[in-house]
Amino acid sequence: LKAAGISGDNGELASEGTSYEKAEPEQMAEACRQMAGWKIASNGSAVAKFAARGGPEGSRNPRKGFGAELADPYAQSDQKLIPSVETALKSVCVALLAQGGPSAHDAALNEMKDNLQTQISKDQARDVASSLAYLRDRIG
Numbered sequence: 001l002k003a004a005g006i007s008g009d010n011g012e013l014a015s016e017g018t019s020y021e022k023a024e025p026e027q028m029a030e031a032c033r034q035m036a037g038w039k040i041a042s043n044g045s046a047v048a049k050f051a052a053r054g055g056p057e058g059s060r061n062p063r064k065g066f067g068a069e070l071a072d073p074y075a076q077s078d079q080k081l082i083p084s085v086e087t088a089l090k091s092v093c094v095a096l097l098a099q100g101g102p103s104a105h106d107a108a109l110n111e112m113k114d115n116l117q118t119q120i121s122k123d124q125a126r127d128v129a130s131s132l133a134y135l136r137d138r139i140g
Contacts, residue, residue: 004031026101033105037096040089047135048086054134055081055127078131084124085131091115092132 001014006027008018020028040047053059055078091112098108120128 001028001031004034006031030099030101030105033096034099037093040096041093044086044089044093048082048089049077050138051089051131051135052077052079052082052085054078054131055085056130057081058131058134078127081124081127081131084120084128087119088116088128088132091119 001008001020001023004027005013006020006023007013008015008020009022010018012018053075057080058078059072059075094115095105095108095112098104116125
């Protein structure tokens with residue numbers, strides 16, 4: 001938030017323990033999207049591999065069953081799906097990193113939808129969506 005110039009409710013930049021409830025909502029939303037986009041992009045290949053556990057050939061554990069299914073550290077990825085999931089995540093990152101306020105974000109979302117429809121084959125679309133849902137369910 002410091003990089004975006006967003007001050008806490010106490011008037012200070014990057015002050016620990018302060019609230020941001022009074023921060024300008026559109027500026028805060030854009031800063032949060034930027035942070036999420038950079039986090040995904042900084043480790044895109046690993047994130048795609050993790051997300052691909054949600055594909056039809058993923059989440060298999062060659063070892064014994066794991067008690068917390070959503071946190072199984074040994075679950076395998078759907079190897080065939082990783083490139084398509086990575087492509088989808090790149091489109092998501094571009095949309096998250098769009099700057100220029102709500103209208104720019106809306107335009108980026110529409111562009112992302114168009115890109116996904118052209119870059120992800122129809123026979124893989126459901127599996128990629130399942131992988132992205134797997135990622136969402138595990139990281140929020």
